[in-house]
Amino acid sequence: MSLSGPASPSGSPPDPAARHQGHGLRRDIALLEALASPEAQNAGGLGVVRLAQLVGREKSQVSRALKALAEEGIVERDPDTLEYRLGWRLxxxxxxxxxxxxxxxxxxxxxxxxxxxxxxxxxxxxxxxxxxxxxxxxxxxxxxxxxxxxxxxxxxxxxxxxxxxxxxxxxxxxxxxxxxxxxxxxxxxxxxxxxxxxxxxxxxxxxxxxxxxxxxxxxxxxxxxxxxxxxxxxxxxxxxxxxxxxxxxxxxxxxxxxxxxxxxxxxxxxxxxxxx
Known part of the structure; x- marks a missing residue:
């Protein structure tokens, strides 16, 4: 039995890069879910510290992820409160x-x-x-x-x-x-x-x-x-x-x-x- 995880449909081992990308996508989705939560909607947005608490990640990791999502218009940063909310591209x-x-x-x-x-x-x-x-x-x-x-x-x-x-x-x-x-x-x-x-x-x-x-x-x-x-x-x-x-x-x-x-x-x- 292999200890490296299940093989791909073609029989080859899973691609580590693809597995890493999938993990990153799941973490980004968790951030979006947090920004879509009743807490975020009622407050009009959430800050990096609170989002890090909700998704269980380091503040620096969350900050980098939000910056990348903001560059693509998936999230927006309020210029006054510096809190994040879901973006209009989404x-x-x-x-x-x-x-x-x-x-x-x-x-x-x-x-x-x-x-x-x-x-x-x-x-x-x-x-x-x-x-x-x-x-x-x-x-x-x-x-x-x-x-x-x-x-x-x-x-x-x-x-x-x-x-x-x-x-x-x-x-x-x-x-x-x-x-x-x-x-x-x-x-x-x-x-x-x-x-x-x-x-x-x-x-x-x-x-x-x-x-x-x-x-x-x-x-x-x-x-x-x-x-x-x-x-x-x-x-x-x-x-x-x-x-x-x-x-x-x-x-x-x-x-x-x-x-x-x-x-x-x-x-x-x-x-x-x-x-x-």
Whole structure:
């Protein structure tokens, strides 16, 4: 009897590298399970120390694993609390089967606003410098898959501007200007974001694509943080004269989803940060 473990189906000994990779995958899954636990969901995230306790691993090992997962978008690190939560890349995969909570809450509301405006609506989130579409529905009670899973530059779109509502000028600079590929000054992007914040929705006209206009409004979680946006986009000759009407309808729809996620509306002061 061999003491080295069972042989592979071909009769050869198991590959040590494959066994190590499988072990590493199981440990990463354990971290994801911990981040999906009621404790993590209620707290809005967990720190490295607590995660290490939950999975029974060294803090340094957990920290390295989380860093690698964050680089791939599988988890996210909150810039304020430094705690980790499940990332939107993971949610975007789940969203295609309509399993995650945000999509479940947003989809019926999106159907209603799309039917009201007779235009397609999109559920969007921020991913690095891009806006990622998780879900699209038309005004005719069916899903539209052309935009799902696609990312577009955040600074070009109304969705990007509302998704950046919580960002400070310094964060905008680090996110966009450091790479040198931001086509507009940070000051101009900041001004447009603040305009959207005051109005409750953002609007663009032919900035992303010639002949295309759109409006977007923010969805907030129970903490009041912007976690997603509802967007309405359409040809200018069809929606251009109704942008403000569409903006108000989209803002009302986003507020309904926010309420379903536990957000209680209250007056939010404009940020006092100044561009330097």
């Amino acid at each position: 949610f975007s995969l789940v969203a295609r089967t309509s399993e995650n909570r945000l999509v479940r809450m947003a989809e019926p509301v999106m159907h209603a606003v799309s039917a009201d405006l007779e235009e397609t609506s999109h559920l969007c989130v921020l991913r690095d410098r891009e806006v990622l579409t998780l879900l699209s529905v038309s005004g005719h009670s069916f899903r539209v898959h052309g935009w799902e899973g696609r990312g577009v530059p955040a600074w070009h779109t109304s969705a990007g501007r509302v998704l950046l509502t919580d960002a400070t000028p310094d964060e905008l600079y680090v996110r966009f200007a450091v790479g040198g590929d931001l086509p507009v000054p940070v000051q101009e992007l900041w001004a447009r974001i603040q305009e959207a914040r005051r109005d409750g929705y953002a609007r663009v006209s032919e900035e992303f694509e010639a002949g295309l206009v759109g409006v977007s409004a923010p969805i907030r979680d129970f903490r009041g943080r912007v976690v997603a946006a509802i967007n309405i986009s359409a040809p200018k000759n069809r929606l251009g004269d109704r942008l403000d009407t569409a903006g108000r309808a989209t803002a009302a729809a986003a507020a309904k989803v926010s309420a379903l996620l536990g957000w209680e509306p209250r007056r939010t002061p404009l940020p006092t940060a100044r561009l330097t």
